[in-house]
Amino acid sequence: SQKIEQNSEALNIQEGKTATLTCNYTNYSPAYLQWYRQDPGRGPVFLLLIRENEKEKRKERLKVTFDTTLKQSLFHITASQPADSATYLCARPDGSGNTGKLIFGQGTTLQVKP
Amino acid sequence: DTAVSQTPKYLVTQMGNDKSIKCEQNLGHDTMYWYKQDSKKFLKIMFSYNNKELIINETVPNRFSPKSPDKAHLNLHINSLELGDSAVYFCASSQGQGSYEQYFGPGTRLTVT
Numbered sequence: 001s002q003k004i005e006q007n008s009e010a011l012n013i014q015e016g017k018t019a020t021l022t023c024n025y026t027n028y029s030p031a032y033l034q035w036y037r038q039d040p041g042r043g044p045v046f047l048l049l050i051r052e053n054e055k056e057k058r059k060e061r062l063k064v065t066f067d068t069t070l071k072q073s074l075f076h077i078t079a080s081q082p083a084d085s086a087t088y089l090c091a092r093p094d095g096s097g098n099t100g101k102l103i104f105g106q107g108t109t110l111q112v113k114p
Numbered sequence: 115d116t117a118v119s120q121t122p123k124y125l126v127t128q129m130g131n132d133k134s135i136k137c138e139q140n141l142g143h144d145t146m147y148w149y150k151q152d153s154k155k156f157l158k159i160m161f162s163y164n165n166k167e168l169i170i171n172e173t174v175p176n177r178f179s180p181k182s183p184d185k186a187h188l189n190l191h192i193n194s195l196e197l198g199d200s201a202v203y204f205c206a207s208s209q210g211q212g213s214y215e216q217y218f219g220p221g222t223r224l225t226v227t
Contacts, residue, residue: 046215
């Protein structure tokens with residue numbers, strides 16, 4: 001079965017630095033990966049989608065990469081701010097991806113210190 | 115302008131009771147989902163509906179029964195609640211099936227005592 005693995009340990013960084021979060025997947029490469037942000041007590045919020053044929057995707061201070069050789073996606077936040085502190089979830093589609101069924105990782109909690 | 119709303123936000127009940135959680139989306143989306151997030155924060159899909167048709171039905175106890183009266187609403191009814199049902203339940207919607215981004219509701223924290 002497909003799995004998504006994220007570092008369950010919290011990531012602590014200093015404000016202004018670049019945060020890099022890792023998402024590893026098993027089995028075959030998915031057609032796409034999605035990244036979400038979740039704040040305590042709230043539902044996940046969609047951030048970015050990257051397709052298998054895309055090496056990199058950017059949105060403002062966010063950048064996502066997709067390496068099918070390493071079976072890995074990296075999520076970068078440049079010039080991090082305390083407001084970026086949250087849990088970040090990586091998700092892959094199950095199977096062909098036609099049903100909308102997503103398999104989520106456990107999430108990595110990012111703490112940005114001022 | 116709430117996109118995906120759920121009621122109630124908190125639900126505390128005793129074992130054996132039956133309870134329902136309601137979800138509504140005003141985004142005009144065709145697909146809706148129910149997820150369960152346990153104490154370890156894993157978010158797992160339970161059901162999805164597309165235009166009122168059941169698409170995804172994961173291996174969940176048949177005590178859980180979703181109902182979609184129309185494509186803007188997806189409710190979750192749980193019979194004979196058990197301690198292990200305690201979790202946060204999220205409703206979500208997307209424009210359609212496939213690679214569309216999903217919009218999540220605020221969650222319903224269910225505590226079974």
